[in-house]
Amino acid sequence: MSFDNLDQLYRQVIMDHYKNPRNKGAIEDGSVTIDMNNPTCGDRIxxxxxxxxxxxxxxxxxxxxxxxSMSSASMMTQAIKGKDIKTALRLSNVFSDIMLGKDYPDDMDLGDIEALQGVAKFxxxxxxxxxxxKAMEKGLQNEK
Incomplete structure (x- = not known):
């Protein structure tokens, strides 16, 4: 698959999560609740x-x-469900590395998250x- 085709596929995955977010909403009486925002651009979660x-x-x-922002949140919630805290935090560290343009470990299946690799260029x-x-990390650090 050419780079242009792969880039287009990644854009489609990102837009699918944005237009059809997974796990959108709130858990009544959730054991962990975190509110964060990015004052630079106005994103909030x-x-x-x-x-x-x-x-x-x-x-x-x-x-x-x-x-x-919203597609990343959708992908993140999908990725951490069913995972233990240590694995979820490791996944977050790997994601941070990807945002710095680093490769991720071969044993890590990122699924749709892989589509966000291109963000490192911006x-x-x-x-x-x-x-x-970061919100997930903050919440789970308090649970450890």
Missing amino acids: HLTMNVEDGIVTDAKFDGEGCSI PARIKCATLSW
Whole structure:
């Protein structure tokens, strides 16, 4: 597959998550609730998660922002559901590395998250992509 075709596919994945977000909403009585915003561009996120016995059993988000921010939140909530806290935090660290243009470990299946690799080429958009991940990190650090 050519680079242009791959880039187009990634854009389609991002737009699909933006137009049809997964896990949008809030968990009533969620065990973890985090609100964060990016004052630079106005993105904001309200993240709720249920954590039981060290496992993220559910995760939902609400908020407003650009396609990168909202699609990243959709992908992140999909990726961490069913994962233990350590794995979710490792995934967040790997995602941060990807935003810095680094390769990710071969043992890490990123699924749709891989589509966000191109954001690394646009430093101003990295904070958009990482907002929900930073919220998740903050919430799970308190659960450890």
